Amino acid sequence: xxxxxxxxxxxxxxxxxxxxxxxxxxxxxxxxxxxxxxxxxxxxxxxxxxxxxxxxxxxxxxxxxxxxxxxxxxxxxxxxxxxxxxxxxxxxxxxxxxxxxxxxxxxxxxxxxxxxxxxxxxxxxxxxxxxxxxxxxxxxxxxxxxxxxxxxxxxxxxxxxxxxxxx
Amino acid sequence: xxxxxxxxxxxxxxxxxxxxxxxxxxxxxxxxxxxxxxxxxxxxxxxxxxxxxxxxxxxxxxxxxx
Numbered sequence: 743x744x745x746x747x748x749x750x751x752x753x754x755x756x757x758x759x760x761x762x763x764x765x766x767x768x769x770x771x772x773x774x775x776x777x778x779x780x781x782x783x784x785x786x787x788x789x790x791x792x793x794x795x796x797x798x799x800x801x802x803x804x805x806x807x808x809x810x811x812x813x814x815x816x817x818x819x820x821x822x823x824x825x826x827x828x829x830x831x832x833x834x835x836x837x838x839x840x841x842x843x844x845x846x847x848x849x850x851x852x853x854x855x856x857x858x859x860x861x862x863x864x865x866x867x868x869x870x871x872x873x874x875x876x877x878x879x880x881x882x883x884x885x886x887x888x889x890x891x892x893x894x895x896x897x898x899x900x901x902x903x904x905x906x907x908x909x
Numbered sequence: 910x911x912x913x914x915x916x917x918x919x920x921x922x923x924x925x926x927x928x929x930x931x932x933x934x935x936x937x938x939x940x941x942x943x944x945x946x947x948x949x950x951x952x953x954x955x956x957x958x959x960x961x962x963x964x965x966x967x968x969x970x971x972x973x974x975x
Contacts, residue, residue, distance in 0.1 A: 747945035754938060758931055763924035776930050783934060787941045847916035866917045894914060901913045 746790045749798050754783070757800040761807050768811060768863050770852035778814060782807040808868070811860075812878050818856035850901045858893035865890060 761782055766775035785806050789795045796802065851859060851867075864875040876886035925931070 747942040751935075751938060751942060751946065754935060758934075759923035759925045762926040764921050766924050766926075767921040772926075776926060779926065779930075780934050780937070783938055784941065787938060790942070790945070844916045847913050850913070851917060862914070862917065866914050867921075869918065897914060 746795055746798055747787075750783075750786055750790055753798060753800065753803075757803050758783075760800050761803050764804050764807050765811065767848075768867055774814070778807065778810045781810045785810070808864075808878070811863070815856040815860035818859075822855060846904055847901065850897060850904050853900055853904070854893065854896055857889060858896050861886065861889045861893045862897060 758779070762775060762779045765778045765782075766772055769775040769778065782803060786795070786798075786803060789806075790798075851862060854862070860879060861875060864870045864878055865872065870878070872886055872890070873883050875890070876883045879886060879889075881889065
């Protein structure tokens with residue numbers, strides 16, 4: 743256990759930019775990315791204490807970070823349910839003639855509900871397979887496929903709207 | 910017609926966080942792991958502010974009784 747504690751501290755400096763880089767690319771704000779980065783490393787401490795670290799590597803820390811992100815989306819979804827936010831997305835007929843803009847795509851992603859953000863981030867940003875996404879979200883593969891269909895439609899609607907707003 | 914979802918697909922590289930954040934988190938980790946790290950590895954764990962100890966010119970061994 744002492745070996746792993748020392749190893750975690752030794753890994754910290756090199757792993758921190760990777761963990762933070764992973765999270766900041768998927769979070770709407772740097773503040774949230776910092777919070778989740780801290781949660782990731784503190785969870786690693788807890789895992790070391792309980793002897794539950796399979797192999798202390800940056801890749802393992804990224805997996806912990808991904809779980810923290812999913813937990814965040816779940817919390818967000820619970821809060822949204824309790825607030826029953828209504829989001830209306832009107833139909834847009836304009837063709838996608840804008841140059842694809844990664845910033846616009848990320849901003850669009852951040853504007854979606856937490857379930858849609860989670861599904862699209864895991865599938866399209868992380869590049870996980872549908873079964874892997876399903877595992878992270880505690881859903882069946884069938885339910886995850888259906889969620890992805892709805893999430894993609896919501897993303898495309900919001901993407902077009904965002905383009906209109908920017909014009 | 911290009912799919913805007915493709916714009917999301919990209920590898921995420923390392924990004925250094927704010928130095929203040931990195932230092933504060935390191936201190937939290939060191940504090941949380943203090944009782945687990947051997948006493949003969951004090952360099953990463955010495956978080957006392959400068960000036961709070963008197964440098965006697967030799968290392969003080971603080972025996973830990975587990």
